Amino acid sequence: MTTPTTPTTTDGDTHLTEDPSLTSEGGQELASRDIVSAVERMREKGAVLRIGEAEAAASAPAADYVPEDETMIINMGPQHPSTHGVLRIMMELQGETVLRAKPIVGYLHTGMEWTGEELTYLQGGTNVTRMDYASPLFSELAFSLTVEKLLDVEVPQRAVWIRMLMTEMNRISSHLLFMATNGMDLGAVSMMLYGWREREETLRFLEKVTGLRMNHNYIRPGGVAADLPDGWRDDVLRLLDMIPPRLDEYDTLLTGQPIWRERLQGVGVIDTETCMALGTTGPILRATGYAWDLRRDMPYLAYDQVDFDVVVGTYGDCFDRYAIRLNEIRESIGILYQVLDKMPKGDYRVQDKKVTPPPRARIDESMEALIHHFKIFTEGFKVPEGEAYCAVESPRGELGCYIVSDGSAHPYRMHIRGPSFVNLQTLPHLMHGGLIADAVAVISSVDPILGEVDR
Amino acid sequence: MSDTTDPVEPVPDPLPEMMHGVPVGWSHGQRVLHPSREQLTGLIKTLHDDGYHMCLDLTAVDYLTHPGRALPDGIEPERFEVVVTLLSHRERARLRLRVQVPGDELTVASLFDLHPGTEAMEREVFDMFGISFEGHPDLTRILMPEDWVGHPLRKDYDSGRIPVQFKGAPAGR
Amino acid sequence: MAVEGGFLDKGLEGLNHNFLTGNLEELVKWARSRSVMPATFGLACCAIEMMAAGGPHYDLARYGMEVFRASPRQADLMIVAGRVSQKMAPVLRQIYDQMMEPKWVISMGVCASSGGMFNNYAIVQGVDQVVPVDVYAPGCPPGPQTLMHAILTLHAQIRDGHLTRRPGEGAGLVIEQRDGQPDNGVRVGLSAPRGAVQPIGTR
Numbered sequence A: 001m002t003t004p005t006t007p008t009t010t011d012g013d014t015h016l017t018e019d020p021s022l023t024s025e026g027g028q029e030l031a032s033r034d035i036v037s038a039v040e041r042m043r044e045k046g047a048v049l050r051i052g053e054a055e056a057a058a059s060a061p062a063a064d065y066v067p068e069d070e071t072m073i074i075n076m077g078p079q080h081p082s083t084h085g086v087l088r089i090m091m092e093l094q095g096e097t098v099l100r101a102k103p104i105v106g107y108l109h110t111g112m113e114w115t116g117e118e119l120t121y122l123q124g125g126t127n128v129t130r131m132d133y134a135s136p137l138f139s140e141l142a143f144s145l146t147v148e149k150l151l152d153v154e155v156p157q158r159a160v161w162i163r164m165l166m167t168e169m170n171r172i173s174s175h176l177l178f179m180a181t182n183g184m185d186l187g188a189v190s191m192m193l194y195g196w197r198e199r200e201e202t203l204r205f206l207e208k209v210t211g212l213r214m215n216h217n218y219i220r221p222g223g224v225a226a227d228l229p230d231g232w233r234d235d236v237l238r239l240l241d242m243i244p245p246r247l248d249e250y251d252t253l254l255t256g257q258p259i260w261r262e263r264l265q266g267v268g269v270i271d272t273e274t275c276m277a278l279g280t281t282g283p284i285l286r287a288t289g290y291a292w293d294l295r296r297d298m299p300y301l302a303y304d305q306v307d308f309d310v311v312v313g314t315y316g317d318c319f320d321r322y323a324i325r326l327n328e329i330r331e332s333i334g335i336l337y338q339v340l341d342k343m344p345k346g347d348y349r350v351q352d353k354k355v356t357p358p359p360r361a362r363i364d365e366s367m368e369a370l371i372h373h374f375k376i377f378t379e380g381f382k383v384p385e386g387e388a389y390c391a392v393e394s395p396r397g398e399l400g401c402y403i404v405s406d407g408s409a410h411p412y413r414m415h416i417r418g419p420s421f422v423n424l425q426t427l428p429h430l431m432h433g434g435l436i437a438d439a440v441a442v443i444s445s446v447d448p449i450l451g452e453v454d455r
Numbered sequence B: 001m002s003d004t005t006d007p008v009e010p011v012p013d014p015l016p017e018m019m020h021g022v023p024v025g026w027s028h029g030q031r032v033l034h035p036s037r038e039q040l041t042g043l044i045k046t047l048h049d050d051g052y053h054m055c056l057d058l059t060a061v062d063y064l065t066h067p068g069r070a071l072p073d074g075i076e077p078e079r080f081e082v083v084v085t086l087l088s089h090r091e092r093a094r095l096r097l098r099v100q101v102p103g104d105e106l107t108v109a110s111l112f113d114l115h116p117g118t119e120a121m122e123r124e125v126f127d128m129f130g131i132s133f134e135g136h137p138d139l140t141r142i143l144m145p146e147d148w149v150g151h152p153l154r155k156d157y158d159s160g161r162i163p164v165q166f167k168g169a170p171a172g173r
Numbered sequence C: 001m002a003v004e005g006g007f008l009d010k011g012l013e014g015l016n017h018n019f020l021t022g023n024l025e026e027l028v029k030w031a032r033s034r035s036v037m038p039a040t041f042g043l044a045c046c047a048i049e050m051m052a053a054g055g056p057h058y059d060l061a062r063y064g065m066e067v068f069r070a071s072p073r074q075a076d077l078m079i080v081a082g083r084v085s086q087k088m089a090p091v092l093r094q095i096y097d098q099m100m101e102p103k104w105v106i107s108m109g110v111c112a113s114s115g116g117m118f119n120n121y122a123i124v125q126g127v128d129q130v131v132p133v134d135v136y137a138p139g140c141p142p143g144p145q146t147l148m149h150a151i152l153t154l155h156a157q158i159r160d161g162h163l164t165r166r167p168g169e170g171a172g173l174v175i176e177q178r179d180g181q182p183d184n185g186v187r188v189g190l191s192a193p194r195g196a197v198q199p200i201g202t203r
Helices: A038-045 A053-059 A112-118 A124-128 A136-151 A157-186 A189-210 A232-255 A258-264 A272-278 A283-287 A318-342 A360-365 A367-378 A419-431 A436-446 A450-454 B040-050 B118-129 C007-014 C019-034 C045-054 C089-098 C110-114 C144-160
Strands: A072-076 A088-094 A097-104 A386-394 A397-405 A411-417 B022-027 B030-033 B054-062 B080-088 B093-101 B107-109 B132-134 C077-081 C104-108 C135-137
Touching: A088 A436, A097 A419, A097 A436, A112 A124, A112 A411, A124 A136, A124 A411, A136 A157, A136 A386, A136 A397, A136 A411, A157 A189, A157 A232, A157 A258, A157 A318, A157 A386, A157 A436, A189 A232, A189 C045, A232 A318, A258 A318, A258 A436, A272 A283, A272 A419, A283 A318, A283 A397, A318 A436, A360 A367, A386 B022, A397 A419, A397 B054, A397 B080, A411 A419, A411 B054, A419 A436, A419 A450, A419 B118, B040 B080, B040 B093, B040 B107, B054 B118, B093 B107, B118 B132, C019 C144, C045 C077, C045 C104, C045 C144, C077 C089, C104 C110, C104 C144, C135 C144
Parallel strands: B030 B093, B107 B132, C077 C104, C104 C135
Antiparallel strands: A072 A088, A088 A097, A386 A397, A397 A411, B022 B030, B054 B080, B080 B093
8 A cells, every 4th residue: 555645736626635734833833832042931930031041941930830731732824814914923822812913924925125235226115115014114214315325416306295195195095095994803894994995095096196006116216106197185184184084083983983992992003111121113112102103213204394193092092002103004195295395396216327217208219218217227327335224113113125235226125124024023912911802902002014024 | 404313422532442341333323333243132131131122123234245334343244234223212222233153153142031022033144044043932934935946035046037138028927 | 107216326427318308408507697696705805896787887786696605515515715824725615625626726817727927835826726626717906707708618618518517627717808898799699798898988
């Protein structure tokens, strides 16, 4: 009798893939408690571990001892309706209580940092924009700021304000996506439809300006790709009139509603010290009461010339994170009104011929323009040797870009500091001690985008 | 008004060459420290006491095919560099640390004890470059499958591209 | 009248065809094309556009498809929306295998169809390396209109019966992009939608 062979993955019939080793990730998964080190076991306490392993082993008190057969390790994902992308979480449960949790990522790893080394600086925007696909303009902005720092060029004022306009619009659309998915994850399915209704309006504006609904490649080193079209003020004003009453509707539907509050208040609590130790930024950090927002504390673009409040929570729970994002939409609307007033005239990109391509009409007239266009689009512009890091405040936290250049037209090393990648480390702390039924609410409130987690 | 994120510190004159016993460089207005691998842990502790409480980012660079980079006197360029970015909320300033790691001794002390948030970042560096971190509680791959061979972001790693023909050519599959 | 390899073995194809079975088959194909249940397989940016297609502007509910089934056992259409990485490929196959026949696959976006702009070590260069694909929808990401064109193409193929007899190979239809097109751009055969889709930018 021949031994049964492992079913191949490309045969056409519906043979059930019974071999679990095909999808198991070995050492990356959550291991059972009798074989993990003392340091791993101490994670269960949700504490920020600052003692050595020997001390941890010595100090595991008997009261914390949980027999092996009282716990169960379950797997959630990577295909799951509520994990915001391909996130896999393994949880150790004692009954309904979550003891340890471990997020396993890498299911969307695209080799974007490798791709960044292959593409030129002008093409780099198309790559980074697909990392955080809910707020792509922020990734493009971080990349462009870093390249401009290496090039040592100054971007014209109009380009700076256009960038602010577009990124704040993108912040609104990203937070609306959060509200929609958060609502749906918690069962408020109508919120999904409302969120998408508003988001479509913002996407309509973004498409009018950039040409695409998503992954725009609009913010490029040197400025922006094209000027704002005629009638943009009316479009923005229409949006700014339409959205606030709808936000008030959401307040009625969600914020004041007892069921929503019961499900989110006191769930997934984290404190500032843990957040700081884990490198967490963005709404998660602000929910704990710590007012840190790069737009105000380390301003970039022209954020020091606009007035806005940094929205801060009190309890560090899921409800605070939801309320912060809702109010950040309101703050962004306030910023947009100011941008409308203060938008200067001028160039929308720096006029350095070596960096920005010439206007298309001039290509017919001038040989030099044709040559510059050709060189920039085929070979790319060269960036002096050096290294730089620039960061922006994306809807998820600090989004940074570290580029090492070697004097050629391609980055030598491009690394994006994705806020979701770092923020995901708070998941075990948020879930510890909570119920399994709250796990979805917790993940949703962290609002990870797996594209920038896995890159 | 330039739109950089780091406040451009007035570069002091004469340039201080050392800070906490470690050579200092400047890169586009950003102070960069160059500790050795042995100095790293002590420096991180000192900086933590100084107010650099948050480790924003930990990554690595493979300088194998780089033509040549500027380093302060006394620092020998090695094949790999581990780059750590710290943040001080009080001073609203970032600080970058660049640690040289030789290609034949790929270990660095882990920052996990003081900055637990480096756990995922160090795993990513291990996965992509093969640099091990001593003292890390769980040094496994994070982005690639567990049985993957090789470290993709190294410069001598095969790209894995497939040749793509132009439209109209018969598909190879 | 049971024949060798009859209804119990081969389903509808095993029946001796006559007037009654012909109509029954038409009924079944009509029903299948009208009640496709998609499985949630949103991976990356295309998932956002897939959700937008289910949203109120583009409204997949017109075709009875707004309810995405979380369990693959309950689904018959897998829309692979996004890039498939090396780690995800076995999971993709496992989900596909758990779906019951008849099942179909739409490869949404260029990353799913061919690897897209990511021709490197990390991305499977086309999900047809892993599962058989029926419709390829191009775009990065394809807008909701292109996705709906792909879905309607699939519905038309189901309705015509071409996709019921499939020996483990996908139909491999490649559709054109329809983003920003007026409504008649998304009509396909008998499944023409009633009512207008408001194209972007005409306000």
